[in-house]
Amino acid sequence: MNSGVQDSGFPMEGDPPLLKLEGITKRYPGVLALDRVDFDLRPGEVHVLFGENGAGKSTVISIAAGALRPDAGGIEFRGQPIELASVHHARALGISAVFQEFSLVPQLTVEQNLFLGAEETAFGLLNKSALHERAAEILERLGFPLRPTQHVAFLSRAEQQMVEIAKAFRSELSVLILDEPTASLTHRETEQLFALIEQVKAQGVGIIYITHRMSEIRHIGDRITVLRDGRYVATVDAQTSDDELIRLMTGRVIDQIFPKVRYRPGKTILKAKNLTAADGTVTDVSLNVRQGEIVGLAGLVGSGKSEVARACFGLLPISRGRCVFDGEETTGLSPRLMLDRGFYYVPADRRDEGLLMMRSVRENIALPALSTPDFSRGPLLRRRSESVRSHDLAKRLNLQPLRIEREVDHFSGGNQQKVLLAKSLTRDVKLFVFDEPTVGVDVGTRVAIYEFIRDLCEAGAAILLISSDLPEILHLTNRTYVMCRGVLAAELSGGDISQENVLRHCFERDAA
Ligand SMILES: Nc1ncnc2c1ncn2[C@@H]1O[C@H](COP(=O)(O)OP(=O)(O)OP(=O)(O)O)[C@@H](O)[C@H]1O
Ligand SMILES: [Mg+2]
Structure with a gap:
């Protein structure tokens, strides 16, 4: 069996870059998305694309992955000019992308999704059991805890992402493109992904990596190319300071990311008592949120933190326990009725339930x-x-x-x-529940969102902040509940809300 990685040997001085984009321009009606952008990728490096929302990062990688044709400019692959006709064509060359929006078919299983469109090419007429074996092998090599026969519709976002990543490994790989891959991954899954990246790097694969998280850049990046308003700004070393990167990205200096919040806890708005979800994702959870405070709900993906809010909001059936909202019994009411009473839930999944895209x-x-x-x-x-x-x-x-x-x-x-x-x-809202509000947003927007949450809190709203972003929990909340495997592992307040405490409770039942 091949290892899934093209044997390109070690990068040598003077070798042509793996991939080179030159003078790439892309227009949408009324928008110049990219204006003569240059970019190159060396074998065995992680090249980070950095820039504000809308700077053009996804557009660059869509072009590199064959999903989009540039209006002008050229692409070279291993020193040869090429035209990428389709995603399929790029994949055949070993250029594979995991996009921000997934391309999985929910009705199919993991293994069917893994080989979708590739059945006839790389694997000839593979029969079912061979596909199954090959899928199992890829998942195991990547360390992803998925069963090949699971239906994608039942997977969490993080698990779906694993399927997308696994897809890139189904054939020979020389360029791996990841668009904000950790946005929906937990701490542990992120570590796993980084280990995987190190592994393929060592085999000469080049990685284009988009992220808004500064800590990740430092952790796995080699070089960073900064884009602003569709234009190339600079390519710098990954050790460049945060301040300098933000300056390159925004053209200005941002000194405070987290605003200072004045909490004035008042009347209790939401009270959950011994809440248990019918589907088993939440067991016996009791918590409360008062006016004028920001309460955190931390925990890993799959810990049940979103489900607690969804159960209170009427999106998830409750088998036991009660919900009281603003002094009235609301157990089992529909989202529509909860909304009318002033309970607003901002879901994490903007595409599937948050927005009407068209x-x-x-x-x-x-x-x-x-x-x-x-x-x-x-x-x-x-x-x-x-x-x-x-x-x-x-x-x-x-x-x-x-x-x-x-x-x-x-x-x-x-x-x-x-x-x-x-x-x-x-x-007119009494309680805001924000479920991962800053996933995928740039630093400048993050500041705007945090200030906006602070303003709501100071104006007397009750706020529940569900987040896997630790700094967010540490800096914005005055009380935080930590969920672990469907139950409440801890309630922390004030100075006890530390990284160490939160993480310990996230994992403690794992160790037991
Ligand atoms: N299908 C489209 N039609 C019209 N304009 C588009 C389309 N897709 C992207 N754009 C525009 O192109 C520009 C670049 O968008 P792109 O998605 O590449 O940004 P990005 O850097 O990936 O941002 P983010 O960090 O928010 O994902 C933006 O101004 C965007 O509005
Ligand atoms: Mg993007």
Whole structure:
């Protein structure tokens, strides 16, 4: 069996780069997404693409992976000019990408997804059992805890991502492209991915890596290319300081990422008592959230932290326990009714449940507010007030480009996240539940989102912040619950909310 990696030998001085993009330009109607961008990838390096939301990172890799054709510019692969006709063509050359938005077929199993489209090429007429074996082998080599026969529809986002990554390894690999791969991975899965990256690096594979997380750059990066507004800014060493990177990225200096919050805990808004979900993801969880505080809900992917909120919001059936919202029994009420009472849940999955991708930003932002007075003064007036408010909100969250009539689908990943957040601001809300609010957003936007959460808290809202981003939990919350395998492992407050404490409780039941 081949090892899944092309034997290119060790990189030698004077070798041509694996991949070279020169003067790449890409236009969308009304947007110059890339303006003469240069980029090169050496064998055995991790080359990070860095830049604000909408800077053009995903566009660069879509072109490198054959998913998108440039309007101008050239591509060389191992010193030879090539035209990448399709993703399939690129894969055949050993260039494989894991995109921000996955391309899995939910109705199929892991193994069927792994070899989708490749059945006839690399593997001839492989029969079912051979496919099964090959899939099992790849998953095992990568250390992914998946069964080949599992249906993708039942996998978590992190697990689906593993399938996407495994897909890249189904044939010979010389360029691996990862677009924010850790956005939905846990600490441990991230470590695993990094180990994997080290392993393929040593075999001469070049990796293009997109991330908004500074710590990752330092950890696995070799070189960084910074893009701003579709233009090439610089290529620097991965040891370049955070301040310098942020300056290159934004053109300005940001000194404070986390704002100082003045908590004023008041009346209890949400109270869950011995909550147990019918599907077994949550067992016997009791917690409360008061006005004027930001309560964290930390834990690994699969620990049940999202499910607690989803059960309280009526998205997940409860088999035992109760929910009290603003003093009233609300156990088992539908999301619609919870929303009317002032419970707003901002889901982690913007594509599947958060946004209508084919509708405009304005329509998405205005949607939850349709029944509130300001938006229901007759169609004409409504449209106008919708526009004004949507525009204000979009501006406040620094939507790029600030075009509210544009379809959400046409915005970059981080900008879609901003639309999702803006949506929550159009109603009278007592409790905001933010589920991974900063996944995929750049540092500048992160600051805007944190300030926005602080403002809500200081204005007296109750906030539940569900996050796998530790710094976020440490800096923003005044109390934090830690979930581990469906149960509450700890409640920490004030100075006890430390990295060490949170992590210890995330893992402690694992060790037992
Ligand atoms: N299908 C599309 N139609 C129109 N414009 C698009 C489309 N896809 C991307 N764009 C625009 O191209 C520019 C670059 O987007 P791209 O997705 O490459 O950004 P990015 O750097 O990956 O951002 P993020 O960090 O948010 O993922 C943005 O201005 C975006 O709005
Ligand atoms: Mg992107």
